[in-house]
Amino acid sequence: MSQIPAEYYQMMEQLQAVDFVLVELTLYLDTHPTDMEAISQFNQFAKERKQVKKAFEKQFGPLLQYGNSYSGYPWNWADSPWPWQV
Numbered sequence: 001m002s003q004i005p006a007e008y009y010q011m012m013e014q015l016q017a018v019d020f021v022l023v024e025l026t027l028y029l030d031t032h033p034t035d036m037e038a039i040s041q042f043n044q045f046a047k048e049r050k051q052v053k054k055a056f057e058k059q060f061g062p063l064l065q066y067g068n069s070y071s072g073y074p075w076n077w078a079d080s081p082w083p084w085q086v
Helices: 006-031 036-060
Strands: none
Touching: 006 036
């Protein structure tokens, strides 16, 4: 197995941080559905997550399977490190 670059971990940590914010905002919005500022923040972080995910997958391959991430050619799902490898 080849060495996993530091940038992999940096981008993964960024993605996890954005996911954490989205989960917390979702929980908040479940009880405060008319908070326009929170909705705006949610939408901003949802957009950021999409951009980070796209950049990550471009460099390191797909994150999710079953149609949630596109594959490059040739099929590259198995090219990424598996969760237990990072």
